[in-house]
Amino acid sequence: MNWEVVIGLETHAQLSTQSKIFSGASTAFGAAPNTQASVIDVALPGSLPVLNKGAVERAIRFGLAIGATINRRSIFARKNYFYPDLPKGYQISQFEIPVVQGGKIAIVSPTRGEIAIQLTRAHLEEDAGKSLHEDFHGMSGIDLNRAGTPLLEIVSEPEMSSADEAVAYAKALHSLVRWIDICDGNMQEGSFRCDANVSVRRPGAPLGTRREIKNLNSFRFLQQAIEYEIKWQIETLEDGGKIQQATVLFDPDSGQTRVMRLKEDAHDYRYFPDPDLLPLELSDEWLEEVQAHMPLLQEEVSGKFMNEYDLTPYQARTLTSSRELAEYFESAARDSDSKVAQLCANWISGNLSAQLNEEDLDISQSRISAVQLRGLAERIADGTISGKMAKEVFDVMWAGEGSADEIIERKGLKQISDAGAIGKIVDTVIAANAQQVADYKAGKEKAFNSLVGQVMKASQGKANPGQVNEILKKKLG
Amino acid sequence: MPLTSSDVKRIAHLARIEITEAETEHTLGQLNGIFKLIEQLQSVDTTGIEPMSHPLGGGQRLREDVAIDHPDRDAIMKNAPASQDGLFLVPRVIE
Numbered sequence: 001m002n003w004e005v006v007i008g009l010e011t012h013a014q015l016s017t018q019s020k021i022f023s024g025a026s027t028a029f030g031a032a033p034n035t036q037a038s039v040i041d042v043a044l045p046g047s048l049p050v051l052n053k054g055a056v057e058r059a060i061r062f063g064l065a066i067g068a069t070i071n072r073r074s075i076f077a078r079k080n081y082f083y084p085d086l087p088k089g090y091q092i093s094q095f096e097i098p099v100v101q102g103g104k105i106a107i108v109s110p111t112r113g114e115i116a117i118q119l120t121r122a123h124l125e126e127d128a129g130k131s132l133h134e135d136f137h138g139m140s141g142i143d144l145n146r147a148g149t150p151l152l153e154i155v156s157e158p159e160m161s162s163a164d165e166a167v168a169y170a171k172a173l174h175s176l177v178r179w180i181d182i183c184d185g186n187m188q189e190g191s192f193r194c195d196a197n198v199s200v201r202r203p204g205a206p207l208g209t210r211r212e213i214k215n216l217n218s219f220r221f222l223q224q225a226i227e228y229e230i231k232w233q234i235e236t237l238e239d240g241g242k243i244q245q246a247t248v249l250f251d252p253d254s255g256q257t258r259v260m261r262l263k264e265d266a267h268d269y270r271y272f273p274d275p276d277l278l279p280l281e282l283s284d285e286w287l288e289e290v291q292a293h294m295p296l297l298q299e300e301v302s303g304k305f306m307n308e309y310d311l312t313p314y315q316a317r318t319l320t321s322s323r324e325l326a327e328y329f330e331s332a333a334r335d336s337d338s339k340v341a342q343l344c345a346n347w348i349s350g351n352l353s354a355q356l357n358e359e360d361l362d363i364s365q366s367r368i369s370a371v372q373l374r375g376l377a378e379r380i381a382d383g384t385i386s387g388k389m390a391k392e393v394f395d396v397m398w399a400g401e402g403s404a405d406e407i408i409e410r411k412g413l414k415q416i417s418d419a420g421a422i423g424k425i426v427d428t429v430i431a432a433n434a435q436q437v438a439d440y441k442a443g444k445e446k447a448f449n450s451l452v453g454q455v456m457k458a459s460q461g462k463a464n465p466g467q468v469n470e471i472l473k474k475k476l477g
Numbered sequence: 478m479p480l481t482s483s484d485v486k487r488i489a490h491l492a493r494i495e496i497t498e499a500e501t502e503h504t505l506g507q508l509n510g511i512f513k514l515i516e517q518l519q520s521v522d523t524t525g526i527e528p529m530s531h532p533l534g535g536g537q538r539l540r541e542d543v544a545i546d547h548p549d550r551d552a553i554m555k556n557a558p559a560s561q562d563g564l565f566l567v568p569r570v571i572e
Contacts, residue, residue: 017542024546033563034553038546042553054542075530076537082493084567089492131570141564268491273530281536 003200003234006207007166007226008158011173012151013183014127014191015058021126021150022049022092029189037129037144043087048276051076055150056280058182059099059124060290062152065180065297066119068103070287074123076277079269084142085129093153095271098123099280105156105176106299107168117169118157124280125151152182158197158207163226167219170194179298179323193217198229200237208233209243213250213257225250229257301326309333309341318349324363331370332377343377351394367398375404386465389413417464419471422455425463426471429454440476448472479509 020027023040040047063070077095100122109115129144154173160166174192177183185192194217199210213229216222228250233243245263250256296304302316305326311319319329329348333341352373356366376397380390385408393407401407408414416422429451430437439447455468482501485508489496496504550563559566 019544026544053539
């Protein structure tokens, strides 16, 4: 009998503000411990929170981008729990009325094709500090630099049915928050982390008991953790066991999940409205202003690429994986014909991406500018250089040696496309290789390739390979 | 909804407050008194009245996103019973 998998994701996106959500301390990553912890962040008595406009604006941008309801009035609440990296004894979050409700994210599921994942809500909250458990004479060290960093917690409906779909959703969300410039998406630094709620059931049965996998900070771990969890739950149920509601942690070394706490020990957060913060009220004017500054969204840009430059849906999706990449492509392909645009698209997603990956750079750090790449594409399109020469020009260009035209000139890479000149070389080769000519005429295709090779060699690789083929065939009759 | 003394002990534990048996009974009486008041309030018909989260009118004032606060770590650390390498030290906690 089959099992049906039900997955929902809660994602914490760290908002890219300069200052904290309730204090004026910096949010920069990597500062010396506690140098960015203000009196508010360390919760000194009498200090009071003041809400950061930039954090609210980012939440609005998110709501607009996913077509959600943006509540004109939302409430901050205290989530009470006891932990040393939370010096107030509560986290300021939103509970009953979050700033963003509903909306959806489009993903491509390997099994269900294009689907939309509905979101439940997205709310503003503050991050906690960090506990360091290395031995400080048997004590733990507390760094409150991260305390008060603004987070948007984004909660999906339980609508994903496999680890692949969960990863596709997380990637789509990751690329969206970067696209609309509300989060830097740096997963190593914890700017984007996921909790996954996983349960299994028989088709048509009520929802099974779920377990929540906490704090997954890479797509690979998200995939592995969910796959392990599904397998474990199905095996447990098939062996006659029961699933207990629990919070679990994923251990990348063993590839397994292990229980952190059971439901009985679950936190009882005793939420209540924070009396220190009045309701967050958003005016229509502000929403309109934020809307006016929104960039075109990924789907819109990708549609534009397909229309204006004849890109395939796959090419368009690849080139809109980040705004920087899309902008790079646009400045390379703008106002050029579709042949040059196609070449730009292929070179960006091919050689350029490979080179960037190899040196662990992103597109903004590319050693080849969009204008340079376009120059290369134009010389391929007009037949000046062959694909093979283009690779050589690309490498030299990457090394910082100028524009395509300069490199072609300097290296003498110009392709010979003059039919007369190629014809002469072909004549010489035919005259010098009687045996192979005879073999070809006797039906040996291999002999033809060898003759092409001879012509290319005689031209020092500069003859246009397409023309060589054509002329050679004609002359051999 | 009268509370029991085990509810009181649980609430005290969540707030990390140590509480004696005598205090438990005393607190139980007080809390149940508060619950009685709330029950009375709940008997009022509030149909059509918008729930209120704060007794004050108006909305939250917002601050521009500028990092203007440069904390003086040494001054703040003076309040801590123990510190090392710029970290606050607390009894070892691992969940």
